[in-house]
Amino acid sequence: MLTVLITCMLTLAFTIQPTEAEQFLHLSLDTDRDIYILGENVTITLTNISSETVNIGGYPAWGWGLSAYFEIVATKEQWVPYVPFSRMVDLKFWMLDGIPYIKVSITFSDGGFSISDWGTVVREGCEIWVDSKIWDWTGPSILVITRLSHTYNLGRLESGNYTFTFKAWGNNVKSINFTVTEIIPEFPPAIILPLFIILSVIAVIFAKRRTPRKPKN
Numbered sequence: 001m002l003t004v005l006i007t008c009m010l011t012l013a014f015t016i017q018p019t020e021a022e023q024f025l026h027l028s029l030d031t032d033r034d035i036y037i038l039g040e041n042v043t044i045t046l047t048n049i050s051s052e053t054v055n056i057g058g059y060p061a062w063g064w065g066l067s068a069y070f071e072i073v074a075t076k077e078q079w080v081p082y083v084p085f086s087r088m089v090d091l092k093f094w095m096l097d098g099i100p101y102i103k104v105s106i107t108f109s110d111g112g113f114s115i116s117d118w119g120t121v122v123r124e125g126c127e128i129w130v131d132s133k134i135w136d137w138t139g140p141s142i143l144v145i146t147r148l149s150h151t152y153n154l155g156r157l158e159s160g161n162y163t164f165t166f167k168a169w170g171n172n173v174k175s176i177n178f179t180v181t182e183i184i185p186e187f188p189p190a191i192i193l194p195l196f197i198i199l200s201v202i203a204v205i206f207a208k209r210r211t212p213r214k215p216k217n
Helices: 002-013 189-210
Strands: 016-018 027-031 041-048 054-056 067-073 079-081 089-096 099-108 113-117 122-124 127-137 146-153 160-168 171-180
Touching: 089 160, 089 171, 099 160, 099 171, 113 146
Parallel strands: 127 160
Antiparallel strands: 016 054, 027 041, 041 067, 079 127, 089 099, 099 146, 113 127, 122 127, 160 171
16 A cells, blocks of 8 residues: 555656657666554655656656655555535424424535444533534545435424534534424324214213103102
8 A cells, every 4th residue: 555655646746758758767666664654754765777868847857877765654544533514414304293303414425434423412402412423534435425314303392492503523514493383282083083972972971860850640
């Protein structure tokens, strides 16, 4: 991986052209050691071992046997904390059986992202938030749009106006305002008729008991 990194950096840093287009160049690349610790400086030696002169932009002509020295820092691909942009996040609110829910969806540009913790719902008055942990892979990743989603159950809330904020690593990413209203429970239609019949029978029984009987002659 270090060799690939060195090759890429040299390719971006220099434009090497031979004086004769049909000749082939032979360059030797060496480093000052074989094993590196992350964060150490790496010394690279690039030597022209061909018989042709090399032209490097901004530098004198590079003849046979001449060397160039470069220093880079040894690095390794890793997961690093990531805070998404607000435009990447979609928040959706709805109520079900008197319980408010919030669905958070995040759209990433590639597959090199991960969410290790969606956070726990925290409430202070009318302010509700979650603090997530999102990671970005510094190495290569699959180039496909990825969408990750999670739904939060906010529990029973009193009637009123609330604000839900989605956070990442303590940073506010996006908020949504919503209103909770008290829902009056309704009887299911299937039990209305049986309930009406039962109540009618009870009413008839009580009416008969309260009706005075005529004395027998």
